[in-house]
Amino acid sequence: MSKDKNGGNYEKILNGVDLSKAYDMLIDYVTGLPTLNYILEEIKTLSVKNSVAVVSVNITSIVNIETIYGWKNFDALLKKTAETLNSMKGNIFRKSDSISVLFPASPTFIIFLSAPRNNLSINIENIEAISRRVAQGLKAAIADDSVIPGEYINFNTGFALINENEMQRVERSLFAAIREAEISGLNIEIKERQKIREDIKNIITQQEVRTVFQPIINVQTSEILAYEALTRGPKTSKYELPVVLFSAADAHGYAGELEWLCIAKAIVNFNLNAGFMNKTGRAAGRDSSSVMLFLNVDPKTFIETGIIVSRFSELIKKYNLDPANIVLEITERTAISDFDSFKLIVDELKKMGFNIAIDDAGAGYSSLQAIAELRPKYLKFDMVLVRDIDKDFIKQELLKTLIDFANKTNSIVIAEGIETRAEYDTVKALGVHYAQGYYFARPAPQFIEMIQIL
DSSP: BBTTSSSSHHHHHTOOOOOOHHHHBBBBTOOOOBBBBHHHHHHHHHHHHHHHEEEEEEEEEESSSSHHHHHHHHHHHHHHHHHHHHTTTTTBBOSSSSEESSSTTTTTEEEESSSSBTTTTHHHHHHHHHHHHHHHHHHHHHHSSSOOOOEEEEEEEEEEEEOOOOOHHHHHHHHHHHHHHHHHHHHHHHHHHHHHHHHHHHHHHTTEEEEEEEEEETTTTTTTTEEEEEEEOOSSSSSSSSHHHHHHHHTTOHHHHHHHHHHEEEEEHHHHHHHHHHHHHHHHOOOOGEEEEEEOOHHHHHHSOOOOHHHHHHHHHTTOOOHHHHHHEEOOOOOOSHHHHHHHHHHHHHHHEEEEEETTTTHHHHHHHHHHHHHHHHEEHHHHHTGGGGHHHHHHHHHHHHHHHHHTOOOOEOOOOOSSSHHHHHHHHHHHHEEETTTTTBSSOOOOOOOOOO
């Protein structure tokens, strides 16, 4: 029977412990790397014989990668990071150096560097150079092989020496060095976050958001009912995609300002397009004032500002709008936490003449409650339900049920994300009233006046 250093039995220590769970805590089930606890004894032994340095690598992003791209893609990023770090052994650092994760599924990796290195003792300059090369190597590797855009991913590296002090327990020296390395990396992250904050502030100040429009068509007549206004950030910048732009704005306290800027920009560009159609006669005999505008509105805008009614009243007067031609599309970027307050505001907007739509209808409890409480005129069903619906009997039956519900409650169903003729034919046969998607037109700055179904 094996003994521990204090003369006790490991078997007694492990008595009643689920060994498979213990293994899961020692070996990271995502990357296959050991956790810090697993290699702790090895590093303690190494630090007694030689100087040891720590390099921490932490994955950060201007967006919440996992919530946007899903945990599978985030795990793939962690695995690729681990593989790349392992490939650096024998190049950027030695094959005998240890790599671990802080804890299972952690986005923080720890590299332990031992001395002597090329007959040189470890010093801050050497560690800093290694740390910088690690970050550059990871950035290059991930940019070439990831579902997640490389420009959204940062590898913040920090470093520290493990101080040798006979008066201090070795474990605490190790943990202190790891913490110091993380803090030095955090300082870099803070600078990056300050840069992002300034970027978002400048985008709002300079009004650098762009509006594109995607038509919503009548599936029976192919006539255009409305145009949904969609926001894009500065072209070719890392904020071009709305999910990145809005995530960064929300993280830095600019969500409300960005939201109102996007709404105002959408209205201005909508009026410009509508006026151009009338002036050039491109509306094909149709009065463009009857064309509707769908505006995405985050529920948080309703709750936090408390002045949404007065703000929309100002916009109506300023831009000579008819609220009957405006559909406020409630998006699920933020869950509705207070339905009573939210409903009061929505009811006021309805009294003003605005129409209400629920986006991603039926996608979760929140949207189902929104349908029941808010009684929207339009229900928009997302591409998750529409994608490959022509091949999926369950999706067809579900959409059929939802359409039946909409008909009974005098709601209008819009199917989003249609990309193929087969999907279009299927939703049309099931009784969807209106449709939207790349199959008809991609979002563009100018209105598309006519849809031709091929």
